[in-house]
Amino acid sequence: xxxxxxxxxxxxxxxxxxxxxxxxxxxxxxxxxxxxxxxxxxxxxxxxxxxxxxxxxxxxxxxxxxxxxxxxxxxxxxxxxxxxxxxxxxxxxxxxxxxxxxxxxxxxxxxxxxxxxxxxxxxxxxxxxxxxxxxxxxxxxxxxxxxxxxxxxxxxxxxxxxxxxxxxxxxxxxxxxxxxxxxxxxxxxxxxxxxxx
Amino acid sequence: xxxxxxxxxxxxxxxxxxxxxxxxxxxxxxxxxxxxxxxxxxxxxxxxxxxxxxxxxxxxxxxxxxxxxxxxxxxxxxxxxxxxxxxxxxxxxxxxxxxxxxxxxxxxxxxxxxxxxxxxxxxxxxxxxxxxxxxxxxxxxxxxxxxxxxxxxxxxxxxxxxxxxxxxxxxxxxxxxxxxxxxxxxxxxxxxxxxxxxxxxxxxxxxxxxxxxxxxxxxxxxxxxxxxxxxxxxxxxxxxxxxxxxxxxxxxxxxxxxxxxxxxxxxxxxxxxxxxxxxxxxxxxxxxxxxxxxxxxxxxxxxxxxxxxxxxxxxxxxxx
Numbered sequence: 001x002x003x004x005x006x007x008x009x010x011x012x013x014x015x016x017x018x019x020x021x022x023x024x025x026x027x028x029x030x031x032x033x034x035x036x037x038x039x040x041x042x043x044x045x046x047x048x049x050x051x052x053x054x055x056x057x058x059x060x061x062x063x064x065x066x067x068x069x070x071x072x073x074x075x076x077x078x079x080x081x082x083x084x085x086x087x088x089x090x091x092x093x094x095x096x097x098x099x100x101x102x103x104x105x106x107x108x109x110x111x112x113x114x115x116x117x118x119x120x121x122x123x124x125x126x127x128x129x130x131x132x133x134x135x136x137x138x139x140x141x142x143x144x145x146x147x148x149x150x151x152x153x154x155x156x157x158x159x160x161x162x163x164x165x166x167x168x169x170x171x172x173x174x175x176x177x178x179x180x181x182x183x184x185x186x187x188x189x190x191x192x193x194x195x196x197x
Numbered sequence: 198x199x200x201x202x203x204x205x206x207x208x209x210x211x212x213x214x215x216x217x218x219x220x221x222x223x224x225x226x227x228x229x230x231x232x233x234x235x236x237x238x239x240x241x242x243x244x245x246x247x248x249x250x251x252x253x254x255x256x257x258x259x260x261x262x263x264x265x266x267x268x269x270x271x272x273x274x275x276x277x278x279x280x281x282x283x284x285x286x287x288x289x290x291x292x293x294x295x296x297x298x299x300x301x302x303x304x305x306x307x308x309x310x311x312x313x314x315x316x317x318x319x320x321x322x323x324x325x326x327x328x329x330x331x332x333x334x335x336x337x338x339x340x341x342x343x344x345x346x347x348x349x350x351x352x353x354x355x356x357x358x359x360x361x362x363x364x365x366x367x368x369x370x371x372x373x374x375x376x377x378x379x380x381x382x383x384x385x386x387x388x389x390x391x392x393x394x395x396x397x398x399x400x401x402x403x404x405x406x407x408x409x410x411x412x413x414x415x416x417x418x419x420x421x422x423x424x425x426x427x428x429x430x431x432x433x434x435x436x437x438x439x440x441x442x443x444x445x446x447x448x449x450x451x452x453x454x455x456x457x458x459x460x461x462x463x464x465x466x467x468x469x470x471x472x473x474x475x476x477x478x479x480x481x482x483x484x485x486x487x488x489x490x491x492x493x494x495x496x497x498x499x500x501x502x503x504x505x506x507x508x509x510x511x512x513x514x515x516x517x
Binding site for chain 1: 308311312313315316318319320322323324326327330344348
């Protein structure tokens, strides 16, 4: 399964060339020219492994940094790599506070970005992203994914049945299907499978 | 230097006074001895005798008062000297502050140029890597080469700005006719404004001389006019007024427009770098403009009590 990277950059040359280089390196690279385009892509392109965004876009000195919060609000918890042509202390501070996983200063070459992407894939995501990532890799159906999230939030089958307006029996069937797909036999093993990989 | 000469003249005058005082004292002593002798011999008349006794009492009082005046004078002189010293120190500090302001303007510009230089350099690196990976496809190669050229030109443009900053770092203060600078600028900008349906009105009826650097003044005013034109985009009957006047010992150029008022947040951070409401640029125009104004010993301020007005104050040139 290909790793999906969302690349947000307003400079056409940089966007296209980095996109091409990432494509050659085996990533599925989704391109966006601004924050609005990025949020649109995040909705339509499925699971995102890593987001790479420029800071200054279209004359807006902070657009890329605000995008981090907007992505989180839209339910995207992927680690964000911030790329910038000029990193002053204020910018670094804001990037850190918004929750960026890495700040990369221009000029850099594609291999440097790929190194950073690999690094943040390993260490940069938060718990929510780890959960999203695990459920994505398990090829669950939408319904199974919803049930799995309830499980990971600590709800019992009866409680899940109530919330989802299903019978407890249906929910139990979904749960065994989830366990089968993940190759686990109990809820404990399932937690371990999701968070300790 | 002028202070030293004045001090020497005052010292000479003081010596003359002291000599005159001593001479008067000697005359008094002679008069006293003479009248004493005549008093003893009984030849002094009644009027002379009473004058003698009055003078005998008054002179010591006068001498005491004179000593007091002298002491006070010396104290005042010491105070004046320290006041002069403080004024010289204040002047030196002012010059240092101006230098700091100018350095700040240069720094803000350098930061902007650095930012704008990094982007093309970054793209050129990526383009070259891509060229290295592209074999055979001639159309793609020539596209990449022409893009690399365009990025190189972009980098060169930034270097040109960097080069022009050498002159910015060494301001060239001279007595300039503000009416001429404003007139020339209004002529250049007027045509562009007319294309957007805007009117630029200049009220510079009489010559105003300022002690300033014409390059700085032009940069500042260009910035203000550019902002006004941006604010008036889409405003029917858009009008930019440039007024020139003198007052409070300074030359004043004000630029106001009838565009929509600024909202509170924009107003609060108007002169802070990297704040912008435009879709182009980095929000460095006004901070640079203010730093340049202060580097010339002037000020750039904003007021919207009546009309949205930017005021540039500059030190007056001598003949104004």
